[in-house]
Amino acid sequence: xxxxxxxxxxxxxxxxxxxxxxxxxxxxxxxxxxxxxxxxxxxxxxxxxxxxxxxxxxxxxxxxxxxxxxxxxxxxxxxxxxxxxxxxxxxxxxxxxxxxxxxxxxxxxxxxxxxxxxxxxxxxxxxxxxxxxxxxxxxxxxxxxxxxxxxxxxxxxxxxxxxxxxxxxxxxxxxxxxxxxxxxxxxxxxxxxxxxxxxxxxxxxxxxxxxxxxxxxxxxxxxxxxxxxxxxxxxxxxxxxxxxxxxxxxxxxxxxxxxxxxxxxxxxxxxxxxxxxxxxxxxxxxxxxxxxxxxxxxxxxxxxxxxxxxxxxxxxxxxxxxxxxxxxxxxxxxxxxxxxxxxxxxxxxxxxxxxxxxxxxxxxxxxxxxxxxxxxxxxxxxxxxxxxxxxxxxxxxxxxxxxxxxxxxxxxx
Numbered sequence: 001x002x003x004x005x006x007x008x009x010x011x012x013x014x015x016x017x018x019x020x021x022x023x024x025x026x027x028x029x030x031x032x033x034x035x036x037x038x039x040x041x042x043x044x045x046x047x048x049x050x051x052x053x054x055x056x057x058x059x060x061x062x063x064x065x066x067x068x069x070x071x072x073x074x075x076x077x078x079x080x081x082x083x084x085x086x087x088x089x090x091x092x093x094x095x096x097x098x099x100x101x102x103x104x105x106x107x108x109x110x111x112x113x114x115x116x117x118x119x120x121x122x123x124x125x126x127x128x129x130x131x132x133x134x135x136x137x138x139x140x141x142x143x144x145x146x147x148x149x150x151x152x153x154x155x156x157x158x159x160x161x162x163x164x165x166x167x168x169x170x171x172x173x174x175x176x177x178x179x180x181x182x183x184x185x186x187x188x189x190x191x192x193x194x195x196x197x198x199x200x201x202x203x204x205x206x207x208x209x210x211x212x213x214x215x216x217x218x219x220x221x222x223x224x225x226x227x228x229x230x231x232x233x234x235x236x237x238x239x240x241x242x243x244x245x246x247x248x249x250x251x252x253x254x255x256x257x258x259x260x261x262x263x264x265x266x267x268x269x270x271x272x273x274x275x276x277x278x279x280x281x282x283x284x285x286x287x288x289x290x291x292x293x294x295x296x297x298x299x300x301x302x303x304x305x306x307x308x309x310x311x312x313x314x315x316x317x318x319x320x321x322x323x324x325x326x327x328x329x330x331x332x333x334x335x336x337x338x339x340x341x342x343x344x345x346x347x348x349x350x351x352x353x354x355x356x357x358x359x360x361x362x363x364x365x366x367x368x369x370x371x372x373x374x375x376x377x378x379x380x381x382x383x384x385x386x387x388x389x390x391x392x393x394x395x396x397x398x399x400x401x402x403x404x405x406x407x408x409x410x411x412x413x
Contacts, residue, residue: 011036011377012370019046022391022398024375033402034375035390040203040235040345043262044307045391051265054303058296067095067293074298081305082273085244087254092279095271095293099234100128102258102270103197105287106230107132109256109274110195113281114228117152118188119195120180122159124205124381127197127232136197139205140381155187159202160214163338163349169211177217190225195256200246200342203235206380207340207347207387215250228255228278234270235345238262239308239392242318242343249342262392265304269297313392317343320394327403328388333410335361344392347385357382365413374405 015027022045024032034046044051058074065072079093096102107119119136121127126139135150137143144150157180160172167175184190196218202208222229231254236246240262243249247257255278260270268291308314321343328346329339335358337351350362362384366376369386379385388402 011366012375014370014375021045021048022394030373032370032373032375033398033405035388035402036375036377037389037391038266039261039377040240040389041261042266043238043240043392044265044304044311044313045393046266048265048303048307048393050307051300051303054299055267055296058299062295064291065295066290068288072295072298074295074302075293078298078302078305081302085305086273087245087248087257089275090254090257090273092276093271093273094279094287095269095298096289097268097270097291097294098128099258099260099270100130100133101289101292102234102260102272103127103133103136103232104130106197106256106258106272107136107195108286109272109279109282110228110230112283112286113278114194114226116192116194118155118193119153119197120155120157120183120188120193122157122176122196122198124159124161124202124208125197125199125232126202126204137204139202139379140383143204155183157183159198159205159208160211161202161206161208163208163340170213173211173214173217176214180217180221184225190221190227193225193227195228195230196222197230197232199232200236200249201241201345203345204379206349206385207345209340209342210250212250212252215247215252219252222255230254230256230258233257234260236342238304239314239317240343240345240389242314242321244314246342263304264297264301265307267294267297267300269294269301308392311393316394317392320344320390320396320399321346323396323399324388324390324403327399328406331403331407331410335413336410341388344388344390344394346388347379348387349380350384350386357384359384361413362386365409368409368413369405372405372408374402374409 017027024034121136127133127136132151134144158176160176162169162172231247256274338349350358352358
């Protein structure tokens with residue numbers, strides 16, 4: 001018999017029969033409150049009727065129209081609709097399939113546009129699993145181990161992770177920016193640095209939000225040295241943080257953003273946005289792909305954006321995220337060293353009495369939650385952070401249901 005690769009470790013024991021809204025229904029007949037959202041993908045919940053109808057209608061008229069061969073209406077409509085939500089000045093789009101492809105596209109554009117070889121990423125960031133994006137990923141060695149040599153030209157600077165350093169946010173930010181300047185003096189000169197690539201909130205790195213002073217410091221250095229600021233909005237975009245894009249919490253202007261995950265409610269679609277002036281500096285033939293901008297995915301993305309606007313899901317993410325973060329903090333036990341997040345990205349970090357990571361307890365809590373009907377995931381360098389990522393449609397009652405289960409888990413774990 002053929003089987004899936006044994007390397008595909010399953011985070012929960014659930015085999016899904018169907019999904020609806022914030023719930024998954026297993027083949028075992030049980031209902032599960034899904035606070036994984038497909039790792040932040042099902043922004044409008046499972047099988048939102050408006051998204052389903054848009055995809056169904058599109059499948060009946062055109063499934064695949066390769067977009068450097070022919071143009072199709074769903075993509076043109078998506079480009080137009082994204083224009084109303086993208087940061088000012090980012091008026092040119094390239095579409096691909098996965099987050100990794102989007103980050104690679106931003107890397108290629110940055111190097112070609114500046115003529116510089118190096119990029120700086122930030123400790124704890126996750127950007128993908130391809131050779132280039134795994135090189136840029138420092139949220140855990142599991143993403144880059146075993147297939148060296150990796151790509152050259154990548155340098156790693158500190159992210160202001162105050163809890164990890166045991167400092168205040170101000171101290172961690174000052175340290176991060178000071179070390180960034182030291183990297184310019186010792187590893188990659190500013191005139192050899194094409195871009196900073198950074199997440200507004202570390203995702204796989206443990207749900208650690210950035211802050212305004214840090215991002216303003218990056219912007220100032222980018223402007224001073226002609227470096228591009230690439231903000232990876234793959235997990236934080238499309239309302240997830242309580243603003244449409246995560247960087248908007250920090251009043252910072254990106255040169256490029258990468259997008260994916262919540263854009264199309266589960267259909268594969270990613271991309272980058274930049275100014276037309278910057279995008280034009282890429283080399284001819286450097287952008288393309290067979291499946292990028294798939295017609296069905298684009299139709300689903302248009303419908304997703306319509307649902308986000310009509311149902312006011314960005315505001316809902318802000319309100320429900322505050323409720324979730326407050327509840328998770330109230331429920332925290334002695335074995336949880338920190339509870340943090342932004343919007344509907346909330347992480348609880350499990351630590352032992354000596355302050356070291358307690359991966360075993362985090363895993364036990366995540367598995368026990370699944371047995372009780374609440375699906376969660378872990379993340380962080382030591383996989384000791386349990387993260388909650390509900391769909392943007394989550395209600396106050398569903399948040400309370402999840403917190404009740406989580407409280408029971410923490411009492412028993």
